[in-house]
Amino acid sequence: YERKNLKFIMVPFRLIFTLGLFSVIMDQSYEISIRPEVNSTSKMNTKSESNQTERKLNLKGRRRKEISEKFPYMASITYKHDPNKICSATILNPIYLLTAAHCLTSCTCRTRGCTCNDYPAVDSAVFVGHPRAKKGKEAVIKQVYIHPKFKQRYFIRECRNDYDIAVIELKDSLMFDNTTSFIHLPSTLEKNKSLIFSYARNRKECLILGWPERGRKLLQITKVEISRHKNCEEGLVQSVCPATQICGVLQDNFNGGSGGPIVCDGKQVGVTSRVSPSGRVVSTRTDVSSKWVEDIWVLAQGDRFHPNESADYLMYDTYKRKHTVSHASHCKLNRLLLGIIVQIILVVFIFNI
Numbered sequence: 151y152e153r154k155n156l157k158f159i160m161v162p163f164r165l166i167f168t169l170g171l172f173s174v175i176m177d178q179s180y181e182i183s184i185r186p187e188v189n190s191t192s193k194m195n196t197k198s199e200s201n202q203t204e205r206k207l208n209l210k211g212r213r214r215k216e217i218s219e220k221f222p223y224m225a226s227i228t229y230k231h232d233p234n235k236i237c238s239a240t241i242l243n244p245i246y247l248l249t250a251a252h253c254l255t256s257c258t259c260r261t262r263g264c265t266c267n268d269y270p271a272v273d274s275a276v277f278v279g280h281p282r283a284k285k286g287k288e289a290v291i292k293q294v295y296i297h298p299k300f301k302q303r304y305f306i307r308e309c310r311n312d313y314d315i316a317v318i319e320l321k322d323s324l325m326f327d328n329t330t331s332f333i334h335l336p337s338t339l340e341k342n343k344s345l346i347f348s349y350a351r352n353r354k355e356c357l358i359l360g361w362p363e364r365g366r367k368l369l370q371i372t373k374v375e376i377s378r379h380k381n382c383e384e385g386l387v388q389s390v391c392p393a394t395q396i397c398g399v400l401q402d403n404f405n406g407g408s409g410g411p412i413v414c415d416g417k418q419v420g421v422t423s424r425v426s427p428s429g430r431v432v433s434t435r436t437d438v439s440s441k442w443v444e445d446i447w448v449l450a451q452g453d454r455f456h457p458n459e460s461a462d463y464l465m466y467d468t469y470k471r472k473h474t475v476s477h478a479s480h481c482k483l484n485r486l487l488l489g490i491i492v493q494i495i496l497v498v499f500i501f502n503i
Contacts, residue, residue, distance in 0.1 A: 217281040217369060223333035223418075224369060226283035226361050227253060227318075227409065230273050236283045236367065238360040238410035239276065240418055241332045244323035246447065247276065248335075249409035250421050250434070251300040251316040276318065279329040283367040287330065292321040295446050297439060309391035314423040314434045317446050334417045336437045346396055346435060349376040349414060358398070358431060360410025360422055370406040374398040374431055376414070382430055394438050396420050400429040 225247055227237040237253035254274070272291075280286030299313040324330055336345060349356075358374040361367065375398055379390045382397030390397045396419070398412065404425065412420030412433045420433030436443075 217371075218279055218286075218329035221281075221359060221369070221371070222279070222329050222331035223411075224281075224359060225276050225278045225289075228275050228277065228284055230275075234364055236361045236363055237408055238406065238422070239318060240411045240421075241278065241324065241330070242317075242335070242443070243332055243447075244326065245320050246443075247318040247320070248411075248418070248421060248436070248443070249316050249318060250311075250423055251296045251314045252302060252311060252423070253409045254294050254316050254318075255296060255300075255302075276320065278324060279327075281369040283361045283369075287324070289324060290321040291318055293319040295319070297442060309389045309395070311395075311423045311432070311434070312391045313394055313439065315421050315436070315439050317443055319446075333411065333413070335440050335443070336417050336419055337440070346376075346419065346437065349419070350378045350396070353377060354414055355401070356398070356412055356414040356419070358400070358404060358406065358410065358412055358422065360404075360406025360408070362405040363407035366405065370404055372404045372406075373401040374404075374412065375401060376412075384428075390432055394435055395423065395432055396435055398431040398433070400425075400431060404429075404431075 223241045225239040225241055227239055227249060229235050237249060239247040239249035239253075242248055274291050274294075276289040276291060277284055277286045278289060295317040297313040297315050300315070301312045302310065326332075348354075354376045355373055356376060357371060359369060359371050361369055377397055377399050379392060379397055382399060383389055396412070398420075406422070406425070408422055408424065410422045411418040412422065412431070418436055420435060422431060422433045424432050426432075
């Protein structure tokens, strides 16, 4: 009888303990504790000031975390030969990033043409998971792939930065979380011929992101309206390459640099090549070069990987010692099931003590 009463009395305590563990495990919020104000007049000013600073830090921390979680595919590129220079890039999967070709090359142009040399891989580094450049998780670059048709100045077409696109291969795979993830590319040109033209015809409003090449190190985000080439070239010194580039008109001030994405409907349709003082943005179309990007992955990994929504990213199987294609929805479902199983085990264990 006494044992039954003791077991009955312990049930609420076990329930409270279980709920506490559940909240600790499932809580992933980013918070900074704010101390309540004290009635003492001698300590009121100092503590209120400390509370204000803590609130400011809290807001800044949450704001940075919100930006990182909303745009987890952004990455910044830094250089040893020029520490003040920054380029932008996007994450395609844990191993590969997409950026502008001129961010990874040094070109010398004369009347007959341009000569370009690639930066060595050891000269650059990549940072992910943070809205400020040179902060977050650092990744080492293993190899750089410049598009073979890249030309800084195409004198025949009288346009600049034709096929201005490049792929970065990392030495180690990135660990994906809430602040580090990937972005989709649109379908190849054959499957989606009229998409970019429909954007220009309808003046599609998209997002442009990127870090300033010099100066402020905070990620810049604003809206851009995709426009027809004729309407957009009015504020440009050199024309737009008609087959490989898209042009847009900025809706607000934007100090972002090269290599960043043009995002329409959640997909990266362009890689920023240049921004003019008149508010015009010229970017390289990703649908034109998505097949080239896919070929790099096939040759490097030995497994076919699609840059569009048919497959999300590569996961390294330690047992098979190779990369396999994995869907993000499967990974999220696996994490959810694992959390449920852990909770069931905890409840059963506690109530059987």
